[in-house]
Amino acid sequence: MLHGTLIESGLENVYWGILIVTYPYISGLVAGSFVVSSLSHVFRQKVYDALAPLAVLVSFALLLAAPLTVLADSRQPINFWELLSRGHWPYSPIAFFILIWLGYIALMLCELYFAFRAENVRRAVAGGPRWRLYQVLALGNRDLSPKTADRDRRVLVLLSSLGILMAFLFHGYIGFIFGSTKARPLWASPLMPVMFIVSAMVSGIALMWVVYVLAMRYFGRPVDRSIADGLLRYLVLFILLDLYMDAVDFLTGAIPAYTQGPVAAGFQRILLSGPYAWIYFGLQLGAGIFLPLLIWLVPRWRKSWAGGAIMSAGVLVGVYAMRWNVVIAGQIQSKISQDLVAVTVPWFGFDSVQTVLGVFGVAFVVFLALAWLFPWKAWEQTATEESRAAEARSGTAQIPAQGGTVS
Numbered sequence: 001m002l003h004g005t006l007i008e009s010g011l012e013n014v015y016w017g018i019l020i021v022t023y024p025y026i027s028g029l030v031a032g033s034f035v036v037s038s039l040s041h042v043f044r045q046k047v048y049d050a051l052a053p054l055a056v057l058v059s060f061a062l063l064l065a066a067p068l069t070v071l072a073d074s075r076q077p078i079n080f081w082e083l084l085s086r087g088h089w090p091y092s093p094i095a096f097f098i099l100i101w102l103g104y105i106a107l108m109l110c111e112l113y114f115a116f117r118a119e120n121v122r123r124a125v126a127g128g129p130r131w132r133l134y135q136v137l138a139l140g141n142r143d144l145s146p147k148t149a150d151r152d153r154r155v156l157v158l159l160s161s162l163g164i165l166m167a168f169l170f171h172g173y174i175g176f177i178f179g180s181t182k183a184r185p186l187w188a189s190p191l192m193p194v195m196f197i198v199s200a201m202v203s204g205i206a207l208m209w210v211v212y213v214l215a216m217r218y219f220g221r222p223v224d225r226s227i228a229d230g231l232l233r234y235l236v237l238f239i240l241l242d243l244y245m246d247a248v249d250f251l252t253g254a255i256p257a258y259t260q261g262p263v264a265a266g267f268q269r270i271l272l273s274g275p276y277a278w279i280y281f282g283l284q285l286g287a288g289i290f291l292p293l294l295i296w297l298v299p300r301w302r303k304s305w306a307g308g309a310i311m312s313a314g315v316l317v318g319v320y321a322m323r324w325n326v327v328i329a330g331q332i333q334s335k336i337s338q339d340l341v342a343v344t345v346p347w348f349g350f351d352s353v354q355t356v357l358g359v360f361g362v363a364f365v366v367f368l369a370l371a372w373l374f375p376w377k378a379w380e381q382t383a384t385e386e387s388r389a390a391e392a393r394s395g396t397a398q399i400p401a402q403g404g405t406v407s
Helices: 018-041 054-074 078-084 091-125 133-137 146-179 194-219 223-255 261-272 277-297 305-327 354-372 385-394
Strands: none
Touching: 018 054, 018 194, 018 305, 018 354, 018 385, 054 078, 054 091, 054 194, 054 354, 078 091, 091 146, 146 194, 146 277, 194 223, 194 305, 223 261, 223 277, 223 305, 261 277, 277 305
16 A cells, blocks of 8 residues: 555545646746836836737736636635635635735736727727727727826836736745645745746746747747847846756755755655656756757857747746646655655546646637737837827827727
């Protein structure tokens, strides 16, 4: 019974499966992609102006899809209402997450409004089949004066600054949940929140490189090399920081002289020489860190689109492997024997690969809807230079009572 069949005996079990692996992965993409959108507003890097609206849409779509993993993992999803209707916080970390998630959604809605307000007004003024929709998105605001545009920019700076803090809180609290769980030797580390945040930045930047290049190619537009290369430079910087965090985690987790016995024993028997050694060395470190760094060191590979794609794909795989090693590896270390708990991930059904793919499918559909709804394409500006100058002189733009152009 203690020989690899503990999960069947019921004495010990892996309660958090692949869906809980996916949840911190998606929330990390939320945080990382939002920080990418803030490069233009907060850090005043104008080269990313064309990327910021797309990054906001990606972050918001993933934010809406992230809780679906937790709901799908729950045997009774209706208990979600319990977290909203009863005051469990601050005693329940999950209830505290509800407050963070709702606050983040409110902030993102404000970000969407101010980021697209001016263009929504212009499209409503220009008429067309969707002018009423843009009028609703503008909330009746018709002002396109330079003073209002400057106000929008200041508000976006404030919202983006708060959003960075919220993104770190939204994802860092997951690391806090793992790091504060003393019953699991491989989880109980103060490094957990920082490691989660750093890896979130790495995965978010890689995702935005892929999304931006694919979007430009899909619409037949030239990819701005300065944006793509700039994202890869940030990606390498955060990969180096991630490598440093992995080195510190190794020294404080795998070396018996520097850590507690159960931590070192679990690290060595699971990640260094056990069943997840290939995930740790091959995917988390190999594909997620060393492969991108190797490509970056070769100028010919670094400047090619295939090289950038391999770097980004390797990072996305490596970060998911890191989430797997944290969530699953920490649970297969048995508490009552020297053996390891057996884990099987089904392809279909509850807590399966099928469910994970379904969550990503929902996020993709939500992103497509947002991309159709909001005018994120920089090359499809409805107002000409002459009309913009006229708007600046008049100070306002009137939305027509019916579809069509302004008389």
